[in-house]
Amino acid sequence: DAGVTQSPTHLIKTRGQQVTLRCSPKSGHDTVCWYQQALGQGPQFIFQYYEEEERQRGNFPDRFSGHQFPNYSSELNVNALLLGDSALYLCASRSSGGTDTQYFGPGTRLTVL
């Protein structure tokens, strides 16, 4: 039973560039959430996708956008990168028909130079 997977593991970009991060949910899960974790802090909720639509959003600018595909996998896109976007980006999945438990992937570490 595969857990949540994310790609790439690490990424280095420069200011102003755009980046796409990918997530495959745990088998049987249909809901995906994205979190940003800055160094030394707890994860912060970016948004949630269910049935290919954004259902809930945290306090992040429109530069952060996402997509969910029919197979439940998801992408996080960040445009016009800023130095402050450097962080660990975590994807979590859950089953809409199960408990509220969210399971996290290993994360993508993004460095913006």
Added chain:
Amino acid sequence: GIQVEQSPPDLILQEGANSTLRCNFSDSVNNLQWFHQNPWGQLINLFYIPSGTKQNGRLSATTVATERYSLLYISSSQTTDSGVYFCAVPTGGGNKLTFGTGTQLKVEL
């Protein structure tokens, strides 16, 4: 919004020692999760515990929802227990998890 505070912020233990980590939340919640974040950044589920007590090996957790706190007990600590422990609660009526401030644990030989 809801505030989630954890204590202590930092903890250093000798291998074999026991510890108690605390999570306080400022409003009623439907459930609570405990996670261990290892040095590589992976968040590992420990407990889903809206109320009551659960045990898993050397770890156990208790949530007293009416008093708005949860405790995580680690017994006979091992060096592999090192890392950051987070509690998290759902907020905003959906899937948004609000994480606590974390407890950084270091277990030494």
